[in-house]
Amino acid sequence: MTTAVLPRENYLNTDYRLRSWLLTTDHKRICILYLLTITMFFAIGGAFATMIRLSLVNPAGTLVSDETYNKLFTMHGIIMVFFFLVPSIPATLGNFLIPMMIGAKDVAFPKLNLASWYIFVTGGCFTLWALISGGVDTGWTFYTPFSTLSSNTNVSLAAIGIFIAGFASILTGLNFMVTIHRMRAPGMTWFRMPLFLWSMYATSLIMVLGTPVLAITLLLVAAERVLHLGIFDPSRGGDPVLFQHLFWFYSHPAVYIMIVPGMGVTSELIAAFSRKRIFGYEFVAFASLAIAVLGFLVWGHHLFVAGLSIYSAMVFSLLSYLVAIPSAIKVFNWTATLYKGSVSYATPMLYAFGFIWMFTIGGLTGLFLAALGLDVHVHDTYFVIAHFHYIMVGGAIMGYLGGLHYWWPKMTGRLYPEGWAKLGALTIFLGFNLTFFPQFILGYMGMPRRYHVYPPEFQALNVLSSAGASVLGIGYLIPLVYLLWSLKYGPIAGDNPWGAKGLEWTTTSPPPTHNFAVTPIVTEPAYNYAGEQEESRVG
Amino acid sequence: MTSQAAVAPPRALQHHFDSLEQQRDVATLGMWIFLVTEALFFGGLFTAYLVYRSMYPHAFAVASEHTLIALGAANTAILITSSLTMALAVHAAQEGNQKSIIRFLVFTFLLGTAFLVLKGVEYTVDMRDHLLPGANFAIAGANPGHAEIFFSLYFIMTGLHAIHMIVGLSLLVVIMYMTSKGRFSKEYHAPVEVMGLYWHFVDIIWIFLFPLLYLIDRHK
């Protein structure tokens, strides 16, 4: 940390030509490619959200037409879920960090990694094309028979776009799994791995096992539209609820694709900024796997009022409660880690606090939804909207931003401005709560989701929510601006600005193309801040 | 890859691996995981099939009698044989026998093509018999809607299987080309092996499709 210059040779400056970026197989450069792409998608998704909130200020819905409004929330959901949040942490931080954290030169299949990005971009283009050439209005859930028989928008095109992007997800997951299994440096046993890797492994598992089912489901929808096959068509005896089964077989586990990486980041942040080993390391590690496995057994909780058998609903509700337990374990272990730690209030740590808090609220309201008799009332109301935004915006995005700030010095070699960063974090936190807390109340009062016009008694809370969304939008702009600024003007960070443990901090910032000058040999467990000797264990 | 410069390690070794052993291991593991995703991909269709068969057993039985069992059975035999030749190609690769690899790959390719040709013939007959779901669909003895669901599944399942065959044939061509360039040896033949895994998997899918689509209630 003595020198105030960037390392002469690093992955960013080996070659400046565009070609060298577009044909790179370096996992760190691929991270940057993804970072740019998903930021763009976030901005698009955010623009739709802005329109939604603007329109909802007025209960009569005069700003846009009904059709337009329906397209707005559909495209907002599709873009935010499939093109922003699902790839967010895995494809950026995961790509950057997995090889570094296990002491490898690259992921197992570097070319495939690049191919995944191209596949992702292709899928994105299809979806954007669907959007520009008229939009889609099915909701991100594509329920049949509306999507197959009724809607006359670009459903097939959007479905194909998601289908294609799905393969990027599958291949990334596959790549990560093989990398973690086979590319670990000598001495890096499973139980010496940072918890971020456990969470990425769990996430990859879900991507690999769930995404193909989404792919085939959307393919069936497209086939039904284009080829007039009849799989879900009620007039031929098809069952629309079957579509929901297949869709949620992926899409429930997918919500864990979106949160588990954030949990992994939070584990890293909590450990690094309290300079302490995570309390109950093994429990947190196995909780990730438990979520991944149990997460596949609860999809029916989206179908409680949809025509599911009531007995089956009971089983799904029970299992939904069980899947909450590993999440609870994580939350408690993070909290306990702070005990007798050396807690710093750096911006990433603020995001970690935000994550835990917002995730707890979002998660606990998930218990309301898993409660059968209560879900009958709150299903498809703003209560659900608030639930998942608390987890996905309050939780996952805060985790993502926290991770981005924490590893920013490693990725770019420069520090972000701390004061501005704290301001940004605070603005986001306040704006977020102002936007989404009123929606819980709205939901319980009975305001249905996907409503363009609504009864006037809901207006006050909607206005409050829209006001919050403006604050939130500004909040997101702050990091965007100062992170860009720091690329050129930020102070040089040095190898390990946080005094953190972990292989990624042992190499230069930004790291060289092959990550490490020599392949590291690991001799201690993760987060060994106290410098303990390890009791011998075979991995 | 980029490491042509390195002299000592074998040419096929990519820069980020320590040994060919690791590289091969990684390739097979990757392929197996990919096949898991393929299994779940078809799994969605099998689920739909199971649901509807349990709802409409009668219509499925009647509709299934309209499939061409002779062609289906012949195709099953063809695919099994192609799996044998594929296995023998991998065997040849393990022994480093270039000529045998090519020979068995060509057999596999021809058998695969034969499968697709027969399938094409079958589709033509099916369409002639008004079994393609849509306006022209007609069937006697069963609820037409339910039978249409059967044939929707039939066409989707066999169609996706056929697409997998086509992908497999294209990959075969690539592997044949690589073999002819002398890329493979006793020590390094991971691509042939991985190709084999894929091919066998496509065979397995058919092993299930055949009884599910062709063999319901033939005894009537």
Place this chain on the structure above:
Amino acid sequence: MTSEHIVPKSTYYAIFIILLVMTYTTVQVAYFDLGPWNPVAALVIAFFKASLVVLFFMHGKYSSKLIKLVILGALFWLGIMLSFTMMDYLTRFMG
């Protein structure tokens, strides 16, 4: 897992013969009226055939524990999808 297992050609031929015989059997069985056992027989045979392909043609039998786990994982998840979906359909009209 380090040293590659080479399966003798004779094994491949033997498996091939069994597979053909099973194909013949499954077609023949379909023409007998076994009542509810027809689909069971067909699926048992299909499963047996698939297992042979996995174990021998695909070298599943000689692969590492990890790969065996991967194969079992696939079966497990397919099982979840089929059984939990059917759980709904089979209990819809109860009480």
Place this chain on the structure above:
Amino acid sequence: MLSGIQLFPEEASTFAPKVDALYFFLVAVSAFFVVLIAGMLLFFAIKYRRRSPNEVGAPIHGGLLLETVWTVIPLLIAMVMFVWAADLYFQAYKPPKGPAINVYVLAKQWMWKFQHMDGQREINELHIPVDQRIKLIMTSQDVIHSFFVPDFRVKMDVLPGRYRTLWFEATRVGTYHLFCSQYCGTGHSRMTGEVIVMTPEAYAAWKAGGVSGDTMATAGEKLFTNLACVTCHNAQSGARGPILTGLFNQKVALTGGHPVVADDAYLRQSIMNPGSQVVAGYQPIMPTYQGLVNEEQLLDLIEYIKTLKAMPAVPTVTTSEPDGRAVPKSSARSLPVAPSAQR
């Protein structure tokens, strides 16, 4: 009644207070955990804040006791929630036996149609009496909709090709929002209406004034004649179709399939797709009426068939027995069994 800023929905059905009780329990549990976790985070963060740049945390690895505690306690709480909520759900989704007012609900893009037994038809308005059990038999003509009355805390998706039954009992006179809560296309947010809960007297007056035609059963009977159903379904010996008297809710033996119970969905299917379920002993000669009858007429026909009890003729009561259990089991129809049925 809807004035000012309201933060809580009215409790206007027997079900509502039960749901709210569970809700408050969940709110309390959540508040407890949110405060606990946020409080501990803040407390530790302040108490153990970093005091020197090179300070590190204490070497603590974990503790089995603590892990057990915070696994088991949430698990137990969660099980309480589960059982409580599942019980409520069964109450809501399993219609109780006993008398109820049956109303047929037909959803379509983007309106609600209600048909009362006595023949009143309404659009986007549902008049019901207070303190009486209402049973809705719901189907959709196109895509999925969802019947949602927040003040009653009830909701159920309405599916095409299926009949689903929702019940509730309003406890307060008033006008309540009806929403379609399942996204169904352009006009989804305009597919709203009102449930008007009336005193028994007002309801009786409304019913007397509002009759716009025949009762459903009568309308069904007319259709039964006009569509020539009677030519095959009649009591004469040698009739080509099975006699439909007392059919509803009985087990029917089918050719090539398991026996099924003749519920609403079965009747609908028998008329729209006769070939799909052929009664054992009969030839599949009944023509399909798909396209000839619309969903509303279908409901009339079904209601008519339901009223064909083994006993006298068309009853005119508004409170028909739910599930038609009035038919004694012993009076199950004698199915003419042709020799050919004994395969």
